[in-house]
Amino acid sequence: GAVVSQHPSRVICKSGTSVKIECRSLDFQATTMFWYRQFPKQSLMLMATSNEGSKATYEQGVEKDKFLINHASLTLSTLTVTSAHPEDSSFYICSASGTADTEAFFGQGTRLTVV
Amino acid sequence: KQEVTQIPAALSVPEGENLVLNCSFTDSAIYNLQWFRQDPGKGLTSLLLIQSSQREQTSGRLNASLDKSSGRSTLYIAASQPGDSATYLCAVRLSDMRFGAGTRLTVKP
Numbered sequence: 001g002a003v004v005s006q007h008p009s010r011v012i013c014k015s016g017t018s019v020k021i022e023c024r025s026l027d028f029q030a031t032t033m034f035w036y037r038q039f040p041k042q043s044l045m046l047m048a049t050s051n052e053g054s055k056a057t058y059e060q061g062v063e064k065d066k067f068l069i070n071h072a073s074l075t076l077s078t079l080t081v082t083s084a085h086p087e088d089s090s091f092y093i094c095s096a097s098g099t100a101d102t103e104a105f106f107g108q109g110t111r112l113t114v115v
Numbered sequence: 116k117q118e119v120t121q122i123p124a125a126l127s128v129p130e131g132e133n134l135v136l137n138c139s140f141t142d143s144a145i146y147n148l149q150w151f152r153q154d155p156g157k158g159l160t161s162l163l164l165i166q167s168s169q170r171e172q173t174s175g176r177l178n179a180s181l182d183k184s185s186g187r188s189t190l191y192i193a194a195s196q197p198g199d200s201a202t203y204l205c206a207v208r209l210s211d212m213r214f215g216a217g218t219r220l221t222v223k224p
Contacts, residue, residue, distance in 0.1 A: 043215065104212055
């Protein structure tokens with residue numbers, strides 16, 4: 001299957017700083033990318049849907065000014081957690097697909113710890 | 116908003132048993148449904164993808180079925196093994212992609 005590369009895999013940052021997570025589709029053009037957050041022992045919660053060249057659609061309860069999503073090209077989307085706090089510590093996973101009806105491929109995930 | 120439900124939440128079986136995991140969704144206008152496996156502390160491993168026009172997909176000991184009109188999918192695991200122990204997640208795709216809460220499977224030797 002296609003490859004989606006997510007970096008970094010782990011990051012520890014200080015409270016109040018910002019962290020950027022990258023999600024790249026290595027061998028296909030990703031029209032749509034999804035960002036998820038997963039707390040321990042819980043399922044993946046959709047944070048936002050991002051279509052290339054458009055503003056991301058955020059889920060209810062997800063602060064768009066805190067979780068900045070950029071999808072400026074067909075191979076790269078970034079999630080920036082601004083002014084991170086300990087409660088933002090979580091596992092963040094991205095997903096990419098070519099078109100709406102094609103398979104979505106997932107990155108390896110980023111474990112964010114805010115201290 | 117699409118809602119995805121998985122039953123049971125947890126399942127423990129002895130090795131060798133055949134088992135069925137269930138997934139239901141509220142909006143039948145989906146493009147496809149995927150089943151994933153997640154090991155503790157790890158990312159997702161895609162198991163099977165069923166397009167909306169398909170009824171089932173098979174891979175090895177796994178068989179997934181889809182009844183779009185009733186909003187249901189099942190994942191059948193034959194001859195379960197301890198290595199099958201993991202959390203199994205289903206996800207449905209429309210303009211977004213939403214996951215169920217998962218079924219935590221334990222296969223005892």
